[in-house]
Amino acid sequence: MKNMKKIVEMEMPSIPDSRREFLIRLLEGTATATVLMVFGPGASAHGPETGISGSLEPAKHNYAYIIDINKCIGCGNCVRACKRENSVPADYFRTWVERYVVRADGVYVDSPNGALEGFEKLNKKFRDNIQLSRTVPKMCNHCHNPPCVQVCPVGATFKSPEGFVLVDHDYCLGCAYCVQACPYAARFINPVKHKSDKCTWCYHRVKKGKLPACVTVCPQKARLFGDLNDVESEVSKIFEKDHWMVLKPEMHTDPTCFYIGLPREVV
Amino acid sequence: MSNPSPKAHLVRLAAVLVGVLVVFLIIKQMVVPDSWNYEEWYREGALALNASEPLAYGGNESCAACHQETNDELAEFKHKALSCESCHGALADHVTDGVKTAAAQVDDESTWQCLNCHEARVSKPEGFPQFDKVAIKEHTEIEEGMLCLACHTPHDPTP
Structure with missing residues (x-):
């Protein structure tokens, strides 16, 4: 036993040295990479993660959009208003409504023409044995950490100082990277402009003190828009007391579009 | 060299x-x-x-600028929570630069605008007033192709 230990010591004298070297190099590499990531040229380009707000004035507003599933009747007023307000071409939608039907044999989803004209009645045979059915409005979630902004090669899509995820139509190439990156399928290539298009939370309206068009026309107040920094606003009050949820939390996009009464079947 | x-x-x-x-x-x-x-x-x-995108919808306050009386009446009505433009169409289709260009569009020759919200669907919330198509048919049997508007006032559709 004593001999064996001696042999080991004799045969591999360089191992502790090389390991130390290896570790030192590894540390150096990690430190360099970290420094580059934090202070490097592209570090602050894409995200709130770095905590750098830059030269912009600190956000006065913290806008949020709240959708109450228990109030939505699937009338499609929002879809029609959005189309008219933003001149969205036929067959494309910035917002749409999906109908979820949960049965013992599975979950069925339909959205005929984006619910532009509401929903047809389900046939009798299908209507029996329904466990749950809800209409779920969908749109851009205006994420705090938007994947679409990260992938844009020309910086044509961005998060505005007020928190809106917008598209710079003058610089968009129409490459559709963002269309693929969006986990909520909220983006499309506008067939008229050949540019990326999406819900802007009606930025042009909010800037003029109006509500987004879909919120304006919703007969059930199922769609609400407001400022969470204003404690008196309707959204703040709902946000405080209700159990809100977001779509696809596992994507870590940190949406600012909150759902109330979202059935767990909804994706 | x-x-x-x-x-x-x-x-x-x-x-x-x-x-x-x-x-x-x-x-x-x-x-x-x-x-x-x-x-x-x-x-x-x-x-x-x-x-810089143009506005199409003005909200109820824009409607009240000209239709103050109707707006005041609405406060008492069943449909008071509704936006005018939900049924009457966008402001931009009715007024341009403060001048009326066309009549506000409202479909008063069919029932679709009523039924769009009030026809029964399993996906609608339980408390929402909704009516089954068969029940509506029985209810309007008096006359062929009868409109909801024949009896109900659209702004205050009490039974």
């Missing part, structure tokens, strides 16, 4: 690199927009571009 300097190739290489750098900087100067925000990585001019 003297031999070329042994470092001539390095000088040439440096010259080429400087040339490339200059061309790169010139191109960069030309293509980067003036209002480029390096912190957040976007063109600040795009904010104004987005904000």
Whole structure:
């Protein structure tokens, strides 16, 4: 036993040295990479993660959009208003409504023409044995950490100082990277402009003190828009007391579009 | 004839690199927009571009500017929570620059605008007033193709 230990010591004298070297190099590499990531040229380009707000004035507003599933009747007023307000071409939608039907044999989803004209009645045979059915409005979630902004090669899509995820139509190439990156399928290539298009939370309206068009026309107040920094606003009050949820939390996009009464079947 | 300097190739290489750098900087100067925000990585001019889109919907306050009486009446009505434009169409289709250009569109020759909200669907919330198509048919049997508006006032549709 004593001999064996001696042999080991004799045969591999360089191992502790090389390991130390290896570790030192590894540390150096990690430190360099970290420094580059934090202070490097592209570090602050894409995200709130770095905590750098830059030269912009600190956000006065913290806008949020709240959708109450228990109030939505699937009338499609929002879809029609959005189309008219933003001149969205036929067959494309910035917002749409999906109908979820949960049965013992599975979950069925339909959205005929984006619910532009509401929903047809389900046939009798299908209507029996329904466990749950809800209409779920969908749109851009205006994420705090938007994947679409990260992938844009020309910086044509961005998060505005007020928190809106917008598209710079003058610089968009129409490459559709963002269309693929969006986990909520909220983006499309506008067939008229050949540019990326999406819900802007009606930025042009909010800037003029109006509500987004879909919120304006919703007969059930199922769609609400407001400022969470204003404690008196309707959204703040709902946000405080209700159990809100977001779509696809596992994507870590940190949406600012909150759902109330979202059935767990909804994706 | 003297031999070329042994470092001539390095000088040439440096010259080429400087040339490339200059061309790169010139191109960069030309293509980067003036209002480029390096912190957040976007063109600040795009904010104004987005904000310049025209408005189509005005909200109830725009309607009240001319239709104050109707607006006041509505406060007591069943449909008071509704936006005028939900049924009457967008403001921009009715008024341009404060001048009426066309009659506000409302479909009073069919029942679809009523039924769009009030026809029964399993997906609608339980408390919402909704009516089955068969029940509606029995209810309007008096006359063929009878409209809801024949009896119900659209602003205050009490039974």
